[in-house]
């Protein structure tokens with residue numbers, strides 16, 4: 370099995386997701402600026418994986434810092450945090466991870482520590498915390514799998530959009546984690562993977578990851594989902610999330626909203642699997658979720674080949690928001706939430 374991301378003595382090592390499935394190669398980021406570039410350039414992507422990368426980026430930046438005093442180290446921390454926070458705006462796990470690292474930074478400096486002693490404590494604790502966030506993420510995904518597997522049919526085809534698998538997390542996956550858990554319980558699950566235009570996370574990543582695991586996967590283009598739903602060939606839809614507002618409105622990969630509306634029209638359950646770190650309780654509804662707009666060239670080109678007239682204008686909102694009314698249930702590591710989400714999600718935090 371591959372490792373999506375890991376901490377090594379040389380730096381933060383990650384599988385290069387821009388090269389899959391053609392090549393399975395790993396990149397080592399030796400400084401926080403390289404981690405930030407890897408997040409921005411989609412070498413690593415998927416909300417929980419972005420969170421882990423950001424935490425490791427902070428730890429790496431502080432490890433490499435030449436600050437000799439605590440105020441100077443604090444200045445470096447803010448520069449590192451700002452650079453990482455500026456990479457991708459929608460996945461709230463990025464900001465969640467930086468906030469968690471900031472707490473550890475401050476906690477490491479309590480008491481009257483001399484500069485050298487404080488700096489040493491900060492370095493060691495941030496590295497430990499980043500490794501802990503990775504280990505916790507895998508355990509959280511496994512817990513989500515245990516909760517969510519019962520929602521999937523004993524036998525049948527489940528549709529997923531984008532990649533919410535081991536590649537999008539520390540390991541195991543959110544939506545694909547639930548599918549993995551159901552399969553390991555003996556359920557006869559087959560997967561339809563939307564190709565997920567324009568970045569093709571479904572075609573390149575979900576198909577690769579499931580095939581590697583021996584889970585039957587059939588690739589379809591995004592505009593085929595409605596056809597297969599109407600034919601009764603899809604029993605459930607399960608996706609991940611980049612940010613969930615307090616009322617359950619869910620931002621996920623562009624195209625998720627269309628899939629949810631189609632599922633509703635065809636009376637097919639539509640599930641979201643996400644850790645609590647993806648829930649942004651500061652937002653009452655999905656209207657406040659910032660939507661990343663990526664380069665138009667990602668639409669006018671396919672794997673580097675120009676497919677539209679070079680002068681045509683194009684848009685690339687990377688995410689859309691699915692209103693909570695289309696979501697049958699939200700699966701978290703603490704259990705399953707259903708309408709009314711404002712209450713059920715908040716109960717999971719209690």
Ligand code: MRU
Nearest residue numbers: 414415416531533537609610622
């Ligand atoms: O642009 P990406 O590839 O980072 O978008 C990823 C998604 O939309 C995933 O579905 C989401 O992050 C959940 S990953 C467990």
